[in-house]
Amino acid sequence: MRLVSSFVWVLLATTLFILLSPIIVPLTVAFSEREVISFPPTGFTLKWFYNAFKFKSLVDGFKLSLYIGFAASSIAMALSLPASYALFKYSFKGKSIIENIFLAPSLMPEIVLSYLLLIYLIAFARFPGSLALLLGHILIITPYAMRYVYASLVNLSKEIEEAAVSLGAHPVRAFLDVVVPNVKNGLVAGFITSFVVSFNAFSISLFLSYGAMPLPIAMWNYLQVRYDPTIAALSCMLILFTVTLTIIARRIVSLRGV
Amino acid sequence: MSTLELVNITHYYTKQNPVLRDLSLQVNRGELLALLGESGSGKTTILKIIAGFLKPQRGRVLIDGEDCTNTPPHKRGVGIVFQNYALFPHMTVLGNIIYGLKVRGVSKFEAAKIAMDLLERLDIRDLADRYPSQLSGGQQQRVAIARALAIRPKILLMDEPLSNIDPKLRSRVRTEIKKIQREFEITTIYVTHDQDDAFEIGNRIAILHDGRIEKVDTPMNILLNPETSYVASFIGYENIMPISRFKEHFKSLSKVLERKAEEGYSHVGIRAINLKLSDRELNNEEEIISVKGRIVLKAYRKDHVRNIVETSIATLEVHTPEDHFKEGDTVYIIINKKDLVFLK
Amino acid sequence: MEKEVRIKASITQLIPFFLLLPLLTLVFVLLFGSVIYVLASSSHSIAVSMLEVLPSSYFISAYITTLKVGLMVVLLSAILSYPLAVYGRFVNFKVERLLSVVVFIPLMINPLIRAFGWMIILGREGVLNSILMYFHIITHPLSILYTENAVVLGLLELFFPFMYLSLYSSLENIPEEYILAAQSLGAGTLRVFLDIILPLSITGLATGASIIMAGCAAAFVTPSILGGLKVKTLSVLLREYVDIFLDWNVATVIALVILATTLLIIGVINLVKKLVMRW
Numbered sequence: 001m002r003l004v005s006s007f008v009w010v011l012l013a014t015t016l017f018i019l020l021s022p023i024i025v026p027l028t029v030a031f032s033e034r035e036v037i038s039f040p041p042t043g044f045t046l047k048w049f050y051n052a053f054k055f056k057s058l059v060d061g062f063k064l065s066l067y068i069g070f071a072a073s074s075i076a077m078a079l080s081l082p083a084s085y086a087l088f089k090y091s092f093k094g095k096s097i098i099e100n101i102f103l104a105p106s107l108m109p110e111i112v113l114s115y116l117l118l119i120y121l122i123a124f125a126r127f128p129g130s131l132a133l134l135l136g137h138i139l140i141i142t143p144y145a146m147r148y149v150y151a152s153l154v155n156l157s158k159e160i161e162e163a164a165v166s167l168g169a170h171p172v173r174a175f176l177d178v179v180v181p182n183v184k185n186g187l188v189a190g191f192i193t194s195f196v197v198s199f200n201a202f203s204i205s206l207f208l209s210y211g212a213m214p215l216p217i218a219m220w221n222y223l224q225v226r227y228d229p230t231i232a233a234l235s236c237m238l239i240l241f242t243v244t245l246t247i248i249a250r251r252i253v254s255l256r257g258v
Numbered sequence: 259m260s261t262l263e264l265v266n267i268t269h270y271y272t273k274q275n276p277v278l279r280d281l282s283l284q285v286n287r288g289e290l291l292a293l294l295g296e297s298g299s300g301k302t303t304i305l306k307i308i309a310g311f312l313k314p315q316r317g318r319v320l321i322d323g324e325d326c327t328n329t330p331p332h333k334r335g336v337g338i339v340f341q342n343y344a345l346f347p348h349m350t351v352l353g354n355i356i357y358g359l360k361v362r363g364v365s366k367f368e369a370a371k372i373a374m375d376l377l378e379r380l381d382i383r384d385l386a387d388r389y390p391s392q393l394s395g396g397q398q399q400r401v402a403i404a405r406a407l408a409i410r411p412k413i414l415l416m417d418e419p420l421s422n423i424d425p426k427l428r429s430r431v432r433t434e435i436k437k438i439q440r441e442f443e444i445t446t447i448y449v450t451h452d453q454d455d456a457f458e459i460g461n462r463i464a465i466l467h468d469g470r471i472e473k474v475d476t477p478m479n480i481l482l483n484p485e486t487s488y489v490a491s492f493i494g495y496e497n498i499m500p501i502s503r504f505k506e507h508f509k510s511l512s513k514v515l516e517r518k519a520e521e522g523y524s525h526v527g528i529r530a531i532n533l534k535l536s537d538r539e540l541n542n543e544e545e546i547i548s549v550k551g552r553i554v555l556k557a558y559r560k561d562h563v564r565n566i567v568e569t570s571i572a573t574l575e576v577h578t579p580e581d582h583f584k585e586g587d588t589v590y591i592i593i594n595k596k597d598l599v600f601l602k
Numbered sequence: 603m604e605k606e607v608r609i610k611a612s613i614t615q616l617i618p619f620f621l622l623l624p625l626l627t628l629v630f631v632l633l634f635g636s637v638i639y640v641l642a643s644s645s646h647s648i649a650v651s652m653l654e655v656l657p658s659s660y661f662i663s664a665y666i667t668t669l670k671v672g673l674m675v676v677l678l679s680a681i682l683s684y685p686l687a688v689y690g691r692f693v694n695f696k697v698e699r700l701l702s703v704v705v706f707i708p709l710m711i712n713p714l715i716r717a718f719g720w721m722i723i724l725g726r727e728g729v730l731n732s733i734l735m736y737f738h739i740i741t742h743p744l745s746i747l748y749t750e751n752a753v754v755l756g757l758l759e760l761f762f763p764f765m766y767l768s769l770y771s772s773l774e775n776i777p778e779e780y781i782l783a784a785q786s787l788g789a790g791t792l793r794v795f796l797d798i799i800l801p802l803s804i805t806g807l808a809t810g811a812s813i814i815m816a817g818c819a820a821a822f823v824t825p826s827i828l829g830g831l832k833v834k835t836l837s838v839l840l841r842e843y844v845d846i847f848l849d850w851n852v853a854t855v856i857a858l859v860i861l862a863t864t865l866l867i868i869g870v871i872n873l874v875k876k877l878v879m880r881w
Binding site for chain 3: 116
C-alpha cells in the first residue's frame, strides 16, 4: 500500500512539473540580465519589459487582439443568447439537427478553418482582412459562448417566465424582467471566457491576418528571428492578464450560485 | 368572483394518444374545485390550457361566459401558484408581489400598499425585504399565493400545493389555504393527486380519468354515489364485485340486480367500514343480508382492525372497531342493503 | 377572426426560428459554405493534386509523424491520468481537488507562451539539461528540442487536462460500492482495476483519446515551435505550402486530409463508444 501511494505521489509530481514548468520558467527568465536565455536566470532587471513596448508589432498586436476579442465576444454572446434561449425553451421539428449544426465549429480543426476562410472569404468573396479575421474569431468562440449561456439558462426553472406572464407581463417583457437578470452572471462569465479564448487564439489568425497581426502572431514572428527575454517579459504580462480575467469570471459565476 | 367553463376540450401531443378527450367542466362562482387525478392524467395540461399557455386543439375556454380561448396568457387574468412556487430569485418578497401590479402600470406607492396589505393578511409581513432563497417552503408558498392574489385574478390555479410541504404540516396548510380562498372569495381550481387532500378541501371534486372528467360532485355525494368502478376504487371503496357474482349468492335480490344490470351497471360496491362481522347469520330484518366466510388475514390499524374474509362471492375486506375474531374463524359478513352502491 | 388567429398561431410557431436565424446563418454560411465552396470550385484540381500529394514522401512522413505523436500523447496522458484519477476518486480526495485546480491553469495561458517555456526548458542550455548536468546524471547536454519527443512533451502538456477530466468524470459514475464488493470477493488492487474500473471507464478513455488525436492533428503552434525544421506535423506542412511555397493545390489537399482525419477519428471513437454502451 505504501508502495502504491509513493508511486502515485511520484506521478503527481511529474504531472505537476509537466503542467506548470512551461508557465513558471518564462516568468523567471523575464527578469534575467543576460540577453541569451539561460537557466538559472542571472541578475534582476526590468529592461525586457520596457523592451517589449518598443516593438511596434507587439504593441499593435496587443491592441488588435483586444479589439478583436472584445468585438468577437460581444457579437458571439449577442447571437448565442437568443439561440440558446430558443433551444432551451422550445421543442420543434429539426431541433436536434440544429443542435448538431451548432456543434460543428468545435469539430472543425482551427487551422483548417483558417485556411478555408482564407480561400472563401478573402480570395473568393474579397472580404477585407479585418472582417474575415473577426468572423473567424466569432466562429471559434461560439461553442464556448453557447455553452455558458445555455448552462445558465438551464439553471432557471421554466416556470418563472410563465409566472411573470400569468401576472400580466407580455412575453418579451417577462423575458427581460425575469430571465435576463438571472442569466446575467452566466453571460458575463461567458463573455470573459470567450474573450480569453479569442485573445489566445493562434491558428485562426495565422492565415487571416494580413497587414495587421494579432498579438500571438506577432509574438510568433518575433520568435522566428529573435530569442531573448523580451518574449518572456511579454509572456509574464500576458499570463497575469489572462489569469486575472479568468479568476474574475470564476468569481462572478460563483456569486449567487448561478 | 368569476365562473370558468371548459367546453369540449380535446388535446393531444401525438394523434394516437389524446391527453384530454372532449373534456367539459364548469366551475361555479367562488367555489374551490379540487381537480383530482393520478400522475400523468392530464392535470397539468388542463392548467396550462386554462392559463393560456397551451391552446387546445379543439374546444373552448370561457371565463365569465366570454370565450377567451384565443386570449394570450398575459391578458387572461388567471393567477397561478406553481408547484415549485417559481418565485423570482432576483427580487425581494415585496418585489415579487408587486410585479404583477408594476406590469399593469399601478404606481409604486399604490402597489406597495396593496402588497403590504396582502402580506399582513397572509401573516408574512416581516418577510417583505427578504429574498426567496432565505425563506422556508411554507413561507415561499404564502409569497407565491400573495403574488397571484395581488393582481385580483378572476381565476386562481393551484398546482399540487401540498406536495412540497412537510407531511406533518399538510393538514394545517390545507386549512389555511381554504381560509384564504374563502376570505378572498376567489374561484379556485386546486389540482392534486391525493384524494384525502381533495376531499378535505374541495367544495366539489372533479375526478379526472382517461382524459375526461369521470365525475364531478360534492365530496359527500361522491362518497355515497361514486357511479363508476374507477371512481369507487380511487376514493377507497375496498370491495367492488361484479353484479353476476353477487346475483349468484343473493337469489332474493335477483330481480333488483337484473334491473340494475339493464340500466348499465356492471358492479356492486360497498365500503369496508360499512360491513360487520358476526358469528351467526342474521337474516331476519328486511335490510340485512349476510354471507358466510372465513377470515384469512387480520391487520391492525390505528382506529380499526382490517379483516380479509374469503367468501363464495369474493374476497372481502371488513373494518371492525373491535377485535373479536381470530384468523381462521368462520364468520358471517352482515351487509346493510342501503350501503350498497351500483357502479358502471 | 379565424384567419387572424391562424396567422398569429403560425407566427408564434416561427419565433424559435427567428431567434436561431442569426447564429444559424453565420455558422452555416461561413463553416459549411467555405467547405462546400472549396470542394466545389476546385474539385478537379484537388483530385489531380491528391494523386501527386498523397503518395509523396513529405506528405507521408508528416502524416506518420502526426499519428505517432498523437498516439504517444494519448498513451502518456493515459498512463499519467489513470492512476491519479483513480487514486483521487477512490482513495484520497485531496489529490483530486489539487489536480482539478492545477489542470485548469494551463488552459488559460496562450499555447505560444507554453511552447516558448518548453524551448527554455528543453534547449541545450535549458533547465532540464542544466539540472541533469548539475547532478552529473549526464555529461553532454541532451538535444531534446526540435525532436519528436519535444513535440510530444509540448502536446502532452496541452492535452493532459482533457484526458484527466474525461477519465475522472467517467470514474465518478462508478459507485464506490463496486470496488468494495470486488474487494470483499477477494480481488486485489490490480484485479479491481482491470476487471471493474477499466471496463467501466473505457468511454472516458475513448473520449479523451478522441479529443487528443483530433487536437494533435489540428495543433499548430506547439509542433511548429518545438519541432523545428525536421519534425513536421500535417498542420505545419499546411502552413508551409500556404505561406512559403504558395502552392494552394497542395495546401487544399493537406487541409482536407486534416479535416477528414479528424472527423474519421471522432466518428470511429463515437462508434466504438456506442458499441461499448450496448455491451
